[in-house]
Amino acid sequence: MQQKILDLTQKLMKIESISHTQDECHFEEELLGIIQQWDYFKEHPQYCGMQEIEEDTLHRKNVYALVKGKEDQTLIMINHHDVVSLHAYGSLQEVAYDSDALKKALLEEDVEEEVKRDILSNEWLFGRGSCDMKGGMAAEMVLLEEYAKHPGNVNLLFVSVCDEETYSKGMRHAQTLLAQLKEAYGLNYVFAINPEPSAHVGRGHVGSFGSIGKCLAMLHVAGIPSHISAIENSINPISLLSEITRLIECSEDFVDTYIKEKTTPPVFNYFRDSKDVYDYSVAHYASACCSVMMFDSSLEDVIRKLKEKCQKGIDYYHERQQLKMKECKRHYHQRDIAIYTFDELKKICAEKGVLPEMKLDEKFLFEGSRYIEKCLENVPEIQPCVVITFIPPYYPSILSSRINHERVDQIAMQVDQVLRQENLHLQKEFYFQGVSDGSYLRKFDHRDLKYLMFDEKEYYLDHQLKEDIPVLLCGPWGKDLHLRSERVNIHSLCTTTYSILETILNAFQ
Numbered sequence: 001m002q003q004k005i006l007d008l009t010q011k012l013m014k015i016e017s018i019s020h021t022q023d024e025c026h027f028e029e030e031l032l033g034i035i036q037q038w039d040y041f042k043e044h045p046q047y048c049g050m051q052e053i054e055e056d057t058l059h060r061k062n063v064y065a066l067v068k069g070k071e072d073q074t075l076i077m078i079n080h081h082d083v084v085s086l087h088a089y090g091s092l093q094e095v096a097y098d099s100d101a102l103k104k105a106l107l108e109e110d111v112e113e114e115v116k117r118d119i120l121s122n123e124w125l126f127g128r129g130s131c132d133m134k135g136g137m138a139a140e141m142v143l144l145e146e147y148a149k150h151p152g153n154v155n156l157l158f159v160s161v162c163d164e165e166t167y168s169k170g171m172r173h174a175q176t177l178l179a180q181l182k183e184a185y186g187l188n189y190v191f192a193i194n195p196e197p198s199a200h201v202g203r204g205h206v207g208s209f210g211s212i213g214k215c216l217a218m219l220h221v222a223g224i225p226s227h228i229s230a231i232e233n234s235i236n237p238i239s240l241l242s243e244i245t246r247l248i249e250c251s252e253d254f255v256d257t258y259i260k261e262k263t264t265p266p267v268f269n270y271f272r273d274s275k276d277v278y279d280y281s282v283a284h285y286a287s288a289c290c291s292v293m294m295f296d297s298s299l300e301d302v303i304r305k306l307k308e309k310c311q312k313g314i315d316y317y318h319e320r321q322q323l324k325m326k327e328c329k330r331h332y333h334q335r336d337i338a339i340y341t342f343d344e345l346k347k348i349c350a351e352k353g354v355l356p357e358m359k360l361d362e363k364f365l366f367e368g369s370r371y372i373e374k375c376l377e378n379v380p381e382i383q384p385c386v387v388i389t390f391i392p393p394y395y396p397s398i399l400s401s402r403i404n405h406e407r408v409d410q411i412a413m414q415v416d417q418v419l420r421q422e423n424l425h426l427q428k429e430f431y432f433q434g435v436s437d438g439s440y441l442r443k444f445d446h447r448d449l450k451y452l453m454f455d456e457k458e459y460y461l462d463h464q465l466k467e468d469i470p471v472l473l474c475g476p477w478g479k480d481l482h483l484r485s486e487r488v489n490i491h492s493l494c495t496t497t498y499s500i501l502e503t504i505l506n507a508f509q
Helices: 002-013 023-036 039-043 087-095 099-107 113-121 130-149 169-185 228-233 237-248 299-327 342-351 364-378 405-420 437-441 446-451 490-507
Strands: 048-052 061-067 073-080 124-126 155-161 188-194 204-208 213-222 267-273 285-294 338-341 385-395 425-429 471-473 487-489
Touching: 002 124, 002 130, 002 490, 023 039, 023 048, 023 061, 023 130, 023 155, 039 130, 048 169, 061 130, 061 169, 073 130, 073 169, 073 437, 073 490, 087 099, 099 113, 099 124, 113 124, 124 130, 124 490, 130 155, 130 487, 130 490, 155 169, 169 188, 169 437, 188 405, 188 437, 188 490, 204 405, 213 237, 213 299, 213 364, 237 267, 237 285, 237 299, 285 364, 299 338, 299 385, 299 446, 338 342, 342 364, 342 385, 342 446, 364 385, 385 446, 405 425, 405 490, 437 471, 487 490
Parallel strands: 073 155, 073 188, 188 471, 204 425, 338 385
Antiparallel strands: 048 061, 061 155, 124 487, 204 471, 213 285, 213 385, 267 285
C-alpha cells in the first residue's frame, strides 16, 4: 500500500495543474480517467464524474467519486488538485516535479542545512505538489479504491476541487455538488477529512478541527486633489490612508482568542493610488486592502473596528496637516471627512438614481476599486470620504466541536491512538490558521451579505448546503509549502496519513 501511494503521488505530481491556468483542466480529465479505470466505477459509472464551474473562463471542474455503502452516513474526503506556480524554483523549474532530479539540483546550490539533511536522509519526497497536496490526494484515492472492493456501511465520497490556491471557486461550487449528491443518493454527511499537510511540534502531529475565517477589507479614500504647489488646499488620500493603515496594521484590537489560540493580526498586502501616470497633482483616490482573520468576530464586528480606526486616522491626519502647514507658513483648509460602508454608498447613489451597474470579474482588487470610484464620481458632494467594504476572497470560520462535540472527541482520540503507534501524539488545534476550503463546509450567514462588495451570485456563495459539516484538517508531515524546497515525509504520507484516513472511515462502520 505504501509503495502504491508513493507511486501515485509522483504520477499526480507530474501532471501539471498550476492554479488558475488551463493545466487544471487537463489534470481533471486525467484524474477522472484514473478513477474510471477502477472496477467499481466501471460497474457504477453514475457514481463518479465532474462538476463544471459556472461562468469560469478556464472551464475548470471539480472531480468526484462516490462509493456507496449500506447506510446513509457519509464521510467526505476533500482535497484540491491545483498547485502554486513554479516561480520559486527559478532556474530549477524543469525539475520541479521530479523529486530525484530536484534533490540533486538543490544539493548543487546553497540550501539551508535542514533542507540538505532531509535530501540526504532519503526520507522526503521533494517537488511542487508533493506536500500541498497531491500526496494527501493520493492517500485518499488509494483508500477509496481499496474501500470500493468491499464497501461497508458508510458511504465514502471523494471530492477534488480546483482553484484552492486563488479564490476557492471550486469549493464554493462544491456546496452545490454536495447538495445534489445528497438529494440524489440520500446521503447524510457526518464528517469531512481534508489531508492538508500538517506540521510537527516536537513529537506532536498537528490536526485542526476547524478552519479560521478570513476577510479582505478594502479601504477606499476619496481626497481633494490639487496642484502640488497648493498642497494646503488638498486632502491627500495617500497620506490619509497611510495614517489609517498604520493604526490597523498588526493591531491587537482585531485579534480573536479561542481558549489558547489567537488569530494573526491584520496585515496590508495592497496599497496604491488611482493614477495611471505621474503628474503634478495630488491624487484623487487611494485604496488599500488588508487581511483580517476571525474566529468568532462577524463582518459587522470588523466593520465597527475599522470605522473606529478610520476616524482616529482622520483625526491624526488633520492634526498633522495643521502642524505641518503652520510650520510652512501656510493655512491648512480642513474639511469634514465622512466614513461610509459600501452598502451606505450604494444607497446614496440609488436614492439619487446614479447607481452604476456592477459586473465584477475575477480581478476583484482593481474592479472593486474602480467601481467605488464610479459611485463617488456620481456623488461628488459626499467627498472627501472613506469607504469600507470587503472583496473576495472571503472565508467564514468553522469550528467542528460546535457542530458535534462528541464526534470530534471520538475522532481525536482515535487519531491520537494511531499517532502513538508512531511515537507521536495528536497536537489538537481548534482552528487551522492557514485558511482552507474547510470554511465552506458551513452554511453561509445571510447577514454578512450587506457588507460584501458582491452578491452571492457574483461570488457564488451558494446556499444549497443546509447543514454544517464537522471537518478535520490533518495530513502528512510537510515542510516549506510554496517554496522550492517543498517536501513531504514519505513515511508520514504513505503509512501514517493512510492509517488516519482508514481509522476515521472505520469509526463510522
